[in-house]
Amino acid sequence: MTTINAATYPIHFDEKAYNELTSLISKKNYSSIFILVDDNTLEHCYPRFMQLFATDKPIEVIQIDAGEIHKNIETCMGVWNVMTELGADRKSLLITLGGGVITDLGGFVASTFKRGIDFVNIPTTLLSMVDASVGGKTGVDLGVLKNQIGVFANPEMIVIDAEYLHTVSTREIRSGTAEIIKYGMTHDIRLFNEIKDNDQVNIVDLIHRSIEIKNEVVLEDPKEQDIRKVLNWGHTIGHGVESYFLENPKKEALTHGEAIAIGMVCEAYLSSEILGFPEEKVSEIKEAIIKIYGKIAIEKNDFKAILELMKHDKKNVAGEINFVLLKDYEDFKINCKASEELIKKSLAFYNA
Template sequence: MESVKAQSYEVHIDELAQAALNQHVAKYDYSKIFLLVDKNTKKYCLPTFEKMFTGTIDSIFEIEPGEENKHIHTCMQVWEHLSQFDGDRKSLLVNLGGGVLTDLGGFVASTFKRGIDFINIPTTLLSMVDASIGGKTGVDLGSLKNQIGVINQPQMVLIFPEFLKTLDARQTRSGYAEMLKHGLIKDKEYWDLLKTQNAFEAAANIQKSIAIKNEVVIQDPTEKGIRKILNFGHTLGHAIESYCLENYDKKTLLHGEAIAVGMILEGYLSHKLTGLPKLSLNEIKEVFLQHFDKEEFDGHDIDAILKLLKYDKKNSHGNINFVLLQSIGVAVTDIKVPDDLFEEAFAYYRE
């Protein structure tokens, strides 16, 4: 399957990925090669990786999985490991895991010795279609998503669809939400394909989502303009994800589950503010609720979620900026939302 050319690297898929990895390591004289895994990828993905990799791993470091471990304390552990095992500026860090691990591993590599090379091998559908493109690295600040980080590009990203066999259905659906988002913001035909076919794990659709995100990122690497459209559903979705993460009486939501709620809510705001037709809004809600459970939010929950909006990364000069839809496939940025519409949006979600 054809590779996707990003800014300064390529995303290779399947057989090309294995060849690219081994050729790269053979070409560059790395002083040390470190592998970062979590408990799950060490058990389910590492054996496959070791069979396909012809180089030598000098050290493997394991972290705990999950968003709750995506913080600076975990980075400290990895930095200390790299230092303890004589990592230097000519070292390579290979990140084998989902979006939490590749975000964190990319940040660790970008800051250790002022920057070492890293390669991302995403192992979840979400990380393949989302975190694999764009060079965003970073960690959470408490429960606040991705507050600390840098944009820095990997040497390459390697997609092995066989790793999807290690996922449960919930993890797969989480990635599916991001794929649906790509259709909503940029490609109605792709949205129509995904909503009617249970084919979101097909390698061709993974490649399509990567290509859509890549097209946006190349135009705006540092998120000053059009790249903001990739955040559709994420302003409220991230606030919901953070709120559920820090409140033990709420079910902890996967990223895709939270932004699925966010896309319905922001779809409603789009209908009220930017002309999204009511039929399209209802279609968006229907598609997401076919695949994702409806979450319960009372008045207290909603107030707390809305207070978290002030931490959104798109904000500037005290304004909360939303990405909304004019139609399916057409997104607009930097939209201000009147406060009274938030309660209406949650009421529509609850209907």
């Protein structure tokens, strides 16, 4: 697959990407290299990485616990302390080897350590390949509130190696597929059609196009002042659902993609009510999402708590919840408002 050039960094693909990484390290003459992993990527991904990566620089591996519940400032403090103890300086490089938690948290750690050191993202899950690692967003959660603390900071390079997808579960692949569906509905309907019409889709073929779309949007609006908000299609309600299921001991935590999939169904309903998005397409979205992700029980008693969590969404201004909604596939509008009653109706629609 051909290299995609972002604003200040390249996105390289397949095994040749490791040669580019070696060249970068040689050119920038880093003093030391730190590799951030979690329990899973240390076991399943690190051996492949070391097989393909060559350097004479000293390497230190820093391991954190896997999972969204560890994506917080306490984990960052642990990593900063270890880097300090191991003698990291402003000429050190941090390589993130993992999924969305590792790339988000690792980028934030690097961009704030000694006021900023270089980092390289090597995403190992579908979600992090097509979304989390690309676009310069870094950060951590504040309690159950998603990505409340962070900065915009670009990596020096991104390495996309689809072989790492063999190390993740089918559920994680489905989770990442939700972001590809998002790009399909907002920018290239072929992606959505490919997924909904085929039981056995070759996800690898869709990765490059998904990254192209995200990169095009980010190049136009790097700091999410305007058009980049479209990348939050399904995320306003989806993040509320994800946070609620994470904090409620009576609920089983959802993956990010499972929650965003629910959000897309609800926001398709809002799109129909507010912008006239065709009802048959709302039904098409709901049917496809439930076929792929199954049906998650969201009780009427859950609606109020989900709504409260949505009020912390980063797109909100002056306490008003802002949505990205569809007029049609590939035709969207940002900064849309919806009443609390209508939001509850959208959750009821998903439930029905």
